Amino acid sequence: MVTRQQLAQRPGRTRAERGSISAEQILAGAKALAQEIGLDALSMPRLAAHLGIGVTSIYWYFRNKDALIAALTVDAARSFHPLIVPAAEGTWQDSLFETFTRLREAMRADDLACDLLFMRGARAGEDALAYFWPGAEAGLARMVAAGFTPAEALQNITILSLYNRGCVVLERQMRRAGVAPDVPTPVPADYPLLSAALEHQNTRGVSDEAHAAQLRAIIEGMALRLDARKAAHP
Amino acid sequence: MVTRQQLAQRPGRTRAERGSISAEQILAGAKALAQEIGLDALSMPRLAAHLGIGVTSIYWYFRNKDALIAALTVDAARSFHPLIVPAAEGTWQDSLFETFTRLREAMRADDLACDLLFMRGARAGEDALAYFWPGAEAGLARMVAAGFTPAEALQNITILSLYNRGCVVLERQMRRAGVAPDVPTPVPADYPLLSAALEHQNTRGVSDEAHAAQLRAIIEGMALRLDARKAAHP
């Protein structure tokens, strides 16, 4: 047990010089510490100790803890924007598949970003949203070239985004709860269809194979709908 | 400002009689209080004051706050299980559409359940999962009768569940952040496709119309995939 007084009076802690602290440093320290101990465990005293400064010094750069979290959220959103750019080659189907596979993988590898962007976190803000536009526009262009209207193309992106968000949130919850993803769900024999279907699937997460298959199924459905519309109104 | 001492020493507060407190009462009080002030603001002292008992009395019935939250989560999961039952009549498409429309509406009307089941919350536990099985089995049966394999049918349900979860989480986040859902997203003119598509859509939530259209699009894609497979392997 380390009390707050002990933290502040740690040997080797001297008063920080004027100008020796910056908002960027605090933010970087908060990010590193949150990645280490988890967003829930991040506290102002812990952060101050991590940075070797007084607790209240943080308040000169961030109005309160919410403002600090908001800044972390914007940072997380920004770090994901390069992932939105669709591949230069291939069909619109492949492009969507790759983009959303990449996004899920990145999210799964970054619990902090997950928590900030999807779980408890604040919004990233309009400015962070702007980072996503170039990639989204390029993705839309692909689909419009294939025959979708802009509204249909955006609907496709929205569906895949929301599906992916659902995946990411479910997986994050399971990880947080410490549930092993590959343990099969036991189903009583009263439910023959469920039993049959769950033999090679489970409810505690989405395996890479299942995610890939589901993405492909959704995208194939979009392609078939486009074909059907083209056939109806040639 | 009401201090903890003042809470405990409120006039009219007498020592509760033996057997006058029950786990059910505490749970009901916690649920009501959390619905009123929000899950984040729920604290043991606040709950005790709400129930008119001493703070530490809660600990006789629940090992700690996590256990209390877990019980709330199971309760929330259980209250949703009647919503899973598919309608008795109509196509499998209509049945899926109605079920997931109903679920989203119920979730949007219940912030507490949202927070417990999807956001920060713990898992509901395997026993709560069992409540979903009868409805899921009935839904699977519909689709299998239409020609899907059990695995395909479960994939369909999974896709819609994850899509819906994504919707619900996004909407909860916007509500929490106090963002008005119908304010259109401003897009600079550099992105003509996005601008065109966002004229009748927005990024701050999913309108009822958009949700309905997206559900229908996903389900129609499933139907077309089934047709295509039947045509290929008659």
Place this chain on the structure above:
DNA sequence: ACCTGAACACCGTTCAAGT
């Protein structure tokens, strides 16, 4: 067996003060 307050180690934030 059941209910309790005192006590403890935390937390976020304000404020008056140092440099």
Place this chain on the structure above:
DNA sequence: ACCTGAACACCGTTCAAGT
């Protein structure tokens, strides 16, 4: 202008005690 500790109202939890 920037950095600080003391102080305050919280929080979750333990513990020894009441009934």
